[in-house]
Amino acid sequence: MNQMTGIKTLADLKKKQEEVRARINLRDKAENPESLVQVKVAMATCGIASGAKEVMEFFVEELDKRSIDAVVTQTGCMGYCFAEPTVEITLPGREPVVFGYVNPAKADEIIECYIKDGELVDGIIPQNYDTI
Amino acid sequence: MIDLAMHMMDIVQNAIRAGAGRIGIYFVESNEKTMLLFRVTDDGSGMSEAGLEKVDDPFFTTRTTRRVGLGVPFLKMTCEQAGGFLKVLSAEGRGTTIEAVYRTDHPDCLPLGDIAGYLTLLLKANPAISFRFLYKLDESEFSLDSEALKAEGIALQQAEMLTTVRQYIRENLQALQRDRSAESYLC
Structure with missing residues (x-):
């Protein structure tokens, strides 16, 4: 036509x-990336060797399946090589939170508890504690 | 790094960190020469001569988050283990080309791994970068251009499209690899 x-x-x-x-x-x-959930998967040598790809694929596919508007990107090493794969999650209007030792099962927990309900789960790397 | 796809992601991540706008990923395999050339080119910031000299030094890195940089040293290690060599060309402000040659008649030649999976993730996670991918085996080749995908209106924002694109790359690569000589250790 x-x-x-x-x-x-x-x-x-x-x-x-x-x-x-x-x-x-x-x-x-x-x-408006600020209005979305941002997921950054550390994808440097250390992350790749620890299975960051499976974690990133899990986030990409599951966030879409569960109808959560999010931007999933890759980033370099955040300096927590001991805890790879690491993932930084930024909920809209919140400080970023870094989770360590993430595998697909952990990623599932992060989506269900932290991303959906804002409830903190185990495995947070205390990178941005403010000191007084 | 247990396969070439992992090296690909790692080296491309370096290019992304160098602020590249265009990244070329090439695999050129020759049955006759029993060689595989893996090359990544970018138009990022490039390296100074001093930096280039230290590119295969595992204790050299420009990042501040940690004091080692193992990506390039690992690549050098795996290709040299397979009787090959590593070459890095770079000029400050003009980008970097990194080439690793593997001998495919060497039993320590790395397997290819999930190239399709890593490549689709790269395309999806870096929509602002234009990627050109080429896999050549003797006379046959498969190429993919992220700009051409965009022009066709293929939106990787949808996870369903991501799976489809991955399938597309995977099937094309599998078709190519039927031409591989039975002598080759590459798989």
Whole structure:
């Protein structure tokens, strides 16, 4: 069908709506990363050797399956090589929290408890304790 | 690092840290020469001559989070174990090319590993970087260009597309590898 033709049926309308919705979702994601859950998987030599890939794949696939809007990216070494794979999670409006020794089972717990409910789980690396 | 896919992720991570906008990943395999060339090129910050001299020194790193840098030394180790060699070309402000050659007739040649899995993660996690991937085996090749994927409207933001792209790469690589000589230790 010619793109220049207008919206003639309910189906056209629906199609247009879907197009727009898809576009808005993508734009929102790109422009407001602060409003999303950010997941950074440490992917340097130490992380890779400890299985960071499986953890990253788990986050990418499961966050999507569980309909959580999140940006999953990779980062370099955060200096906690002893605790790899490490993952830094930033909930909107919160300080980042780093979890160590993450495997798919731990990642599942992090998604269910911390990302969904904001409840802290075991395995946090105290990197940003403020001192007075 | 137990396979080449891990090295690929590791070396590409270096390129990302160097602020690269374009990254090329090449695997060139020759049945006749019984060799595999693995090359990563980037247009990142590059290295100074002093830095380049120390590139295979495990106690040299530019990062501040730890005092060792094992990525390149490991790559050098695995390719030399397989009778190959490592070459690094770099110029400050112009980027870096790193090449590792493996002898595929050497029993210590590393397996390829999950190249498709790592590559899709790279594409997904770094949408701003343009990746070009090429796997060549003698005359046949498979290439993938992240810009071409974008132009086709393929959005890796959706996990479903991610799985599809991974499958696409995996199947193409498997098809290529049917041409591999039975003498090769690469798998």
